[in-house]
Amino acid sequence: MGRVVLVTGISRDIGRRFARAAAADPSVERVIGVDVVPPRGDIGDVSFVRADIRNPVIAKVLAKEDVDTVVHMSVIATPGSAGGRGTMKELNVIGSMQLLAACQKSTTVERLVVKSTTTVYGSSPRDPAMFTEDMGPKRLPSSGYAKDVYEIEGYVRGFARRRPDVSVTMVRAANVIGPHVSSPLTNYFRLPVVPRVLGFDPRLQFLHEDDLMGVLRHAATRDVHGTFNVAGDGIMTLSQAVRRLGRPSVALPGFAVGRLGATMRQARISDFSPEQLGFLTYGRGVDTTRMRTVLGFEPRFTTAEAFADFCRELAPAPEGAARA
Amino acid sequence: MPEEARRSSGEDAVVIPIGTGGRPGRGTGSARPSAAARNLACAKKAAPRTRPAAPRVERTTERTAERTPDPDGIPVGEWLAALQGAAHEVFGPDWERRLAELLAFVRRRLEGHYEVDDYGFDRELTERFFMAALRPIAQKWFRLEVRGLENIPADGGALVVSNHSGTVPLDGLMTMLTVHDHTGRFLRPLGADLVFRMPVVSSLARKSGATLACVEDAERMLSGGDLVGVWPEGFKGIGKPFSERYKLQRFGRGGFVSAALRTGVPIIPLSVVGAEEIYPLVGNVPSLARLLGVPYIPITPFFPWLGPLGMVPLPSKWILEFGEPIRTDAYDAAEAEDPMLVFNVTDQVRETIQHTLFDLLRERDGVFS
Numbered sequence: 251m252g253r254v255v256l257v258t259g260i261s262r263d264i265g266r267r268f269a270r271a272a273a274a275d276p277s278v279e280r281v282i283g284v285d286v287v288p289p290r291g292d293i294g295d296v297s298f299v300r301a302d303i304r305n306p307v308i309a310k311v312l313a314k315e316d317v318d319t320v321v322h323m324s325v326i327a328t329p330g331s332a333g334g335r336g337t338m339k340e341l342n343v344i345g346s347m348q349l350l351a352a353c354q355k356s357t358t359v360e361r362l363v364v365k366s367t368t369t370v371y372g373s374s375p376r377d378p379a380m381f382t383e384d385m386g387p388k389r390l391p392s393s394g395y396a397k398d399v400y401e402i403e404g405y406v407r408g409f410a411r412r413r414p415d416v417s418v419t420m421v422r423a424a425n426v427i428g429p430h431v432s433s434p435l436t437n438y439f440r441l442p443v444v445p446r447v448l449g450f451d452p453r454l455q456f457l458h459e460d461d462l463m464g465v466l467r468h469a470a471t472r473d474v475h476g477t478f479n480v481a482g483d484g485i486m487t488l489s490q491a492v493r494r495l496g497r498p499s500v501a502l503p504g505f506a507v508g509r510l511g512a513t514m515r516q517a518r519i520s521d522f523s524p525e526q527l528g529f530l531t532y533g534r535g536v537d538t539t540r541m542r543t544v545l546g547f548e549p550r551f552t553t554a555e556a557f558a559d560f561c562r563e564l565a566p567a568p569e570g571a572a573r574a
Numbered sequence: 575m576p577e578e579a580r581r582s583s584g585e586d587a588v589v590i591p592i593g594t595g596g597r598p599g600r601g602t603g604s605a606r607p608s609a610a611a612r613n614l615a616c617a618k619k620a621a622p623r624t625r626p627a628a629p630r631v632e633r634t635t636e637r638t639a640e641r642t643p644d645p646d647g648i649p650v651g652e653w654l655a656a657l658q659g660a661a662h663e664v665f666g667p668d669w670e671r672r673l674a675e676l677l678a679f680v681r682r683r684l685e686g687h688y689e690v691d692d693y694g695f696d697r698e699l700t701e702r703f704f705m706a707a708l709r710p711i712a713q714k715w716f717r718l719e720v721r722g723l724e725n726i727p728a729d730g731g732a733l734v735v736s737n738h739s740g741t742v743p744l745d746g747l748m749t750m751l752t753v754h755d756h757t758g759r760f761l762r763p764l765g766a767d768l769v770f771r772m773p774v775v776s777s778l779a780r781k782s783g784a785t786l787a788c789v790e791d792a793e794r795m796l797s798g799g800d801l802v803g804v805w806p807e808g809f810k811g812i813g814k815p816f817s818e819r820y821k822l823q824r825f826g827r828g829g830f831v832s833a834a835l836r837t838g839v840p841i842i843p844l845s846v847v848g849a850e851e852i853y854p855l856v857g858n859v860p861s862l863a864r865l866l867g868v869p870y871i872p873i874t875p876f877f878p879w880l881g882p883l884g885m886v887p888l889p890s891k892w893i894l895e896f897g898e899p900i901r902t903d904a905y906d907a908a909e910a911e912d913p914m915l916v917f918n919v920t921d922q923v924r925e926t927i928q929h930t931l932f933d934l935l936r937e938r939d940g941v942f943s
Contacts (some may be wrong), residue, residue, distance in 0.1 A: 345876025375770035379693045380789035383791070403660075451780065453694045485692050493686030504773070532770070535692055 252279025255470060256317040258303055258349060259324025260296070261285040263430055264459065268323065269296040271463050277471050282315055284308065285324065303345040309352035312359060319361045319470050320353055322346065325402060327367075327395045328434055328523075335394075342398040350371060350409045352419040359416055363461075363469045364406050366422045366478060368397045368455070368536050373528040379453075380537040383422070383477045396525045403477075410475075419545075424481030426538060427556050428459030429563030437520045438530075440564065444492050444499040447507050451489050452533025455481040458551035468547045469502075478545045479536040482553040488530065495561055505533060644670070693762070693791070694780035700760070704782050710749045715889050716848060718748060722896035723756050725842055731796040732899070733834045734761060734803045735923050736844035737822055737931065738811035741853035741872045744887065745846045749803060750782070752894055763794055763803040763831075764788075768868065792833040804830045806920075809869040813858070819850035820935060822928045828920040831902075835910035835919070840899035844922050845930035848892030851941050890941050893934050897926050 255272050257542040259265040262282030273281040273287045273295040281296045283289065288298060299315075301307045303324060311317070322451035346364075353359045372378070391397040403420065438444065457480055465480045471492050492499040502510065504527070511522025539546050551559065665672040679702060682688050690696050712718045726732070736749060746763050753761040763779075764787035770776045785791045787804065795802050805811065810823040834841050857873030877884030901924060909915050 376767045376777065376786065376788075378788050379785045380790075380794060382790075399773075447773075449777060451694070451777035453690070453692075453780070485694065486688055487690055487694060487696075490686040490688070490690065492686060532776075533694075543658075 252277055253314060253471070254278075254280045254282070254317050255317050255319045255321060255411075256284060256312065256315070256325060256572055257296075257321045258345075259322075260286050260293070260298065261287045261386070262324075262326070263291070263432070264426070265289075265323045266291050266296075266302055267430075267459075268321070268463050268466055270294045272321070272467055272470060275467060276469060280315070282311070284311065301337075303349045304407050305348065306352070309355055311458050312352050312356045316358050317335045317356070318358050319363070320349070320359055321363045321365070321466060322349060323365045323466070325365065325367075325399060327369075334465070339398060342395075343401050346402045347405055349403055351526075354409060354413055354414065361470065361473070362406075362409070362416055362418045363403070363466060364418070364420045365466060366403055366406075366420050366477075367395075367399055368422050368424045368481065368534060369525060370403060370422065371534055371536065372396060372450065373525070373532040373534050375532055377532065377534065379457075380535045381479070382537045383478065383479055383540055394523050394525050417473050417475045420477040421465055421469055422455065422477060422479045422536070423462055423465070424455040424457045424479070424553075425458055426462050426478040427439055427456040427560045429560060431459050434520070434523065434526050436560065437561070438522070438526070439491070439495060439522060439550070442497070442524045444495070444497050445507050445510055446488060446492070446499050446501045447531045448501040448503050450504075450531045451487045452530055453485045453487055453535050454491060454533055454553070455485060455535055456553045456556040456560075457481050457482065457549065458556035461551055461556070464550065465541075465545075465547050469545070472546070474545050476540070476544060478541050478547075479538050480541050480545075480547065480549070481536050481538050482549050482551050482556050483538070484553045485535055486553050486557060491557055494557065495564070583915035588862075597800050604941040613759075621777060671841060690781075693783065693785045693795075695760075695762070695783040696781040697760070697783075700782050701754075704778075705751055705754060708747055709755070712748050712751050715887070716748065716852075716892040717889075718752060719891070719893045720752055720756060720896075721893065722898075725896040725899055726753065726757050726759070726801070727840065727899070728757065729799065731799045731837060731839040732801050732842055733792075733796060733830060733839055733840045734801065734844050734896070735927070736803065736805055736875065737820075737846055737927050738805035738807040739814070739819065739846070740812060740849035741855045741874065742887075743805070743812055745849040746803065746851060748849070748892065749844065749846070749894065753801065753803075759801050761803045762800045763805075764792060766808055768809075787829075789829055789833055792830065793837055795840050796833060806830055813855065813870040813872070815858075816850070816854040816856055820847070820931050822924055822931070825920050827923050828916045831916050831919045831923070832910040834902045835916070836907050838903040838905075840901050840903075840909065841919070841923055842899050843897035843926040843930070845895045845927050845934060846895065847895075847931060847934040847938060848890045848941075851890035854888070869928055888942070891938070891943060893938065895930055895934060900926070 255278055257265060257269045257272065260269050266283070266289045269281050269283045270293060272278050281502045283293060283296045283298045284301050284303065286300070286302050288300065299311055301311055324345060353362055368381070370387060371381045371385070372389055372391055374388045378385065387400070391400050406418060406420055410416070424432060427436060442525055461482065505531070508524070508527050511527060514520045514522050602868060611878060661673055679698070686697050688696065718826045734749070736745065739745060750761045753759060760783050763784045765779055765784045766787055769779050769784065770786055785795065792802060806825040807823040808826060814823060831841070853872060853874045855872050859871040859873065863869060863871045874884065900919070902919070905915065
């Protein structure tokens, strides 16, 4: 008897692709995708249930389908698709709380995998070079995605305490990059001229989208408990990334980049949140020793290779336009 | 071969103008016109004078004289020869290889195909650019004298602890250069968080191998086998008034000692004499410093009065003495939690540096000699 996996946030590309990949796994019997809106692409063998994780209906889905593995991926980074910051926060925090409440009530759930992010560590000049899993942010996030994720992680820890029989894996993924990814960071690199903060050269770490799929599948099919940083090996600096991308960049003082970001957000060109400005100023690095030793996962792409793959997809069209 | 020919011709060419080769020249009272007059009359006449010494050079002068009115300009071959000569002058005998290396370096930099380590350390840039820029300052301006180099281990982690002085942390840069030039290892400095908050400084610091002075980074670097440099006095040391020169300030909270104890690496005390005099700090503007969020605004006898000229450091003579390593591997890693032990080791390091400083001060003849 295979596993029954419930995936939240399936309407987004990455959730849909993970659900399909999980359905192809031999140890998985059934995959149920849940979201408020139906997924746009092909979902293959995945059965879609239209449910809002913000209300208790989700508990009924868990019970009815005999779900034993829950993969929570519906934490969104940008308010863009959801409508506004208020909706985004509600979707992220309240949705996660409801889902956790449903899991706590459920008698069938044995495993919970939460896709978190290294954004929880924040970015500041007082950061250590590499964050390990037991370090926290130097300054608590005050708003936005980072705060949502920080709160969600708190609820997940609370759940793990209350249900010690459920194995809880929290995957703190570095910035996911790849040809199909649309995130604030990839949109930033897709800008025709990349704005940089004058006098700072942040260290960046990337995780290839295939490796994100890989690690979530790995976590969903194995019994490992704990929090893990997941990132490609190595570090790149922003200046290096921009040069490899072959895009022109312009260095502006920090406040000007902030203004520009706000303007672009209003114009819906790019989502340039304050925490992203911090990231592009001070950067961040995470230690992935536990990913190898405890989780037993080996990413296929290094940071540089993941970025090169992203560049390959990006290069042909805009390069001609930029040169013209 | 052509290089040799050129060099010999160059040497001879220096000799020629001194004697006129036995022929009558200017002011000899001879019937023949003077050299200047002959040059005016016909440019070609000048050529035979260089002919015996430098056949190659002479040929080029002859040609350019003939072809000046040529609308085609200087032939490509001549340009190439000139460039070749220039490259030879700039890069030395094996200029071809070195020029190729330089171009490859520039290309790598522009395309971003270089490696940085986890801390953002750009080894290539540091070796080829930062170190090269600092070397003349160290050798010609501060005339660094280094002692006790044998105390720096050839491999494995070690913690270099130094006094801090000079208003601007030039002593850190000079120590990094010294360690690299004499042992081939890179000293990885630990910097205050202010360093990483300041634009430009922060990215330069990371690229040259620095990281934040915190327990996590210190232990990570030391257990990774790096040579780490700390200046535990911090801003108290570097920004102390000139009247307190060579008096060690408080050594922080001893965090560097507990990091060394936990990783079991030796502590190498380093005493730097000479850095105190480069910018004699005679005053401070605390209100402006608070406004800008920096620890002090220096006033020296020359800064800010002379503007940018006041930023030139005084050419004091420096002595760097690396002391005997203080071993910590005899202690258990758990003993790093014992505050009394940490304080004792901290004091031991501090006393060693202070006494070496006094000895060096007694020994030196003068500040600038």
